[in-house]
Amino acid sequence: MNEDIIVGRHAVKSAAASDREINKVFIQEGINKQQIKPILDLLKERKIMVQQVPKSKLDQMSDVPHQGIAAQISPYDYTELEDFIEAVKDKTATVMILDGLEDPHNLGSIIRTADAIGVDGIIIPKRRSVTLNATVVKASTGAIEHVPVMRVTNLAQTMDRLKEAGFWICGTDAQQSVDYRKMDADMPLAIVIGSEGEGMSRLVKEKCDFLVHLPMVGHVNSLNASVAAGLLMYEVYRKRHAID
Known part of the structure; x- marks a missing residue:
């Protein structure tokens, strides 16, 4: 073994x-x-x-x-996509799609935040992507035990399958997109985070139903991938959980 x-x-x-x-x-x-x-x-x-x-x-x-x-x-077991879809079919689920993320610290941090706010799962591609290694495990501070991670061969086909299951695909892109605070979160959502250097790939971007961006007024025009993912996950949480 x-x-x-x-x-x-x-x-x-x-x-x-x-x-x-x-x-x-x-x-x-x-x-x-x-x-x-x-x-x-x-x-x-x-x-x-x-x-x-x-x-x-x-x-x-x-x-x-x-x-x-x-x-x-023992090695961490990846969840099968179909098993995930079956498990969340009766809820307004959220899944993060990480398109080519390569930094294990970023993946671990995203898993940690996903667990904190109840995100249902994370999808990574088999190629051009970090895997569940020791650095990811440590950065997740144990959250990896509670968040299903799916490793898929083809992200575009996976997005099509999620759409068939009722998910809407939200991509992150600075161009031709709306402010993330305006996005609708009343339906099952799959949120795509692009790679640290290149962002979303062309085909993945074309598969998105809508695009959002994080407004920035400083001198740096991009955010760390795990920070961007965290802001988007919490925005979904904020929209779905009103303060009493």
Whole structure:
């Protein structure tokens, strides 16, 4: 069985609290066990092996800060598109389509925000895109356990399938678009976020039902992909959840 390494206290705790298959957990020698007691309690309850190792071994496992803990887990399973469509068929769902996102920190941050506001799923392409790796897991701070991620072969065909299922496709583009605060969110929505450097591809843009932009008045004319995604997700939330 292939295995992945995840690091960081939030990521390991979320994996331990889920039904994720964990082979072994490594903790740094000399770590204050009282600080990670909730994690150790979960691991003990699940009878998962815990091994103390030198900090140097943890450093070799990942190139991101590990906070003195790492876990060897089974690979993350991607959700099938048809299973997702079936699961959300009776609700006003929201799904994020990430067109060629390459930075794992951006993907992890988007997953984290998606979980925070109840976005139903995330779609990434199999080519020209970051995958669910250890950096994504850590950046999501455990949210990856709660947000379905679909990996598809063809984004344009996937968009057509979503339309058949009742979704409207909202693209993000600075040209020939409306202010994002004017977009309608009363129907199932698929929101497309383009890649960090190129934005949406031509074919994906042509498949969108409407386009929105984020108004900017400063000297920089673009936003980080995860920031843009976060603003759009919260705008959908704001429109659908009136303040009492």
